[in-house]
């Protein structure tokens with residue numbers, strides 16, 4: 001029989017191995033960050049990342065880390081970062097045992113909200129066809145070649161990979177949901193991008209970092225986040241301070257139809273989401289952007305979200321948009337509000 005102290009040692013060793021599997025995924029990014037004007041962020045960011053990913057902080061984390069460790073090591077001979085299905089393939093297809101192991105480890109990270117990903121023959125058909133949003137913005141943003149990109153509320157980092165594919169030299173994604181960080185680590189364990197990471201942070205973490213090494217990003221994405229923030233102006237001001245002068249903000253958010261400055265404040269839920277605080281018209285959103293210090297503001301796309309773009313799939317088996325719309329009138333949510341309609345606005349940091 002094992003003694004208590006042997007068991008403790010075995011537990012400590014397993015914990016250390018799990019931490020190793022995590023840090024192995026972030027290390028190349030921190031090395032890359034140290035070569036940029038944001039080098040001052042590397043220390044605080046890595047400390048914050050370690051703190052937020054303490055296994056004790058999140059009950060599911062040990063299981064997700066174990067899934068990460070079960071991913072087979074496969075050659076990354078062909079990267080696919082410029083195609084709708086982001087992914088990787090090897091010259092030699094994985095064995096059936098490796099393919100089964102890969103599928104099982106990726107399924108352990110369910111639900112996959114953003115994608116698609118094509119990983120050694122396995123297609124992760126996520127809830128969102130994120131490639132469609134990318135198609136709506138790709139030609140409108142300043143060319144990403146050689147730029148440093150910050151993606152706030154990036155989910156599992158789908159757009160970060162697309163930004164690398166479009167020539168960005170460094171992409172930092174932040175998202176406070178640990179599952180999405182682990183999904184990124186799984187995908188990137190296979191892809192092997194060095195100057196790209198998703199870290200477990202929120203927009204509230206940005207001011208402290210900006211004081212250390214502000215103004216260092218050339219392009220900043222904030223997509224699908226503004227309506228989750230109680231103080232939209234504070235969110236926009238934080239974003240501005242991370243951008244260099246003339247740097248570009250790409251803001252995607254829910255908008256209300258109408259030409260006047262108006263704001264919908266859902267009474268309780270909006271499309272079954274508890275945390276949608278406010279939906280402005282484009283006129284009001286434009287004024288918020290001006291107030292926060294952006295200029296050259298332009299609307300590059302307005303689109304109603306369709307049930308082809310957001311839907312349940314085998315990789316996201318919960319309810320999705322079709323369940324959140326009024327079955328008698330798909331132009332309304334189940335609560336009777338206008339159905340989701342999203343706009344992409346681009347502005348540059350003026351001050």
Ligand SMILES: Nc1ncnc2c1ncn2[C@@H]1O[C@H](C[S@+](CC[C@H]([NH3+])C(=O)[O-])CC(=O)[O-])[C@@H](O)[C@H]1O
Pocket residue numbers: 114128130152153154155156174175176177180201202203204222223224225228252
């Ligand atoms: N305070 C916060 N700071 C940063 N992120 C946050 C915060 N609160 C929530 N999030 C994160 O913001 C993301 C919102 S989804 C957009 C994903 C991607 N951008 C997309 O455009 O597909 C919404 C949608 O599906 O559109 C989630 O990943 C949250 O964890």
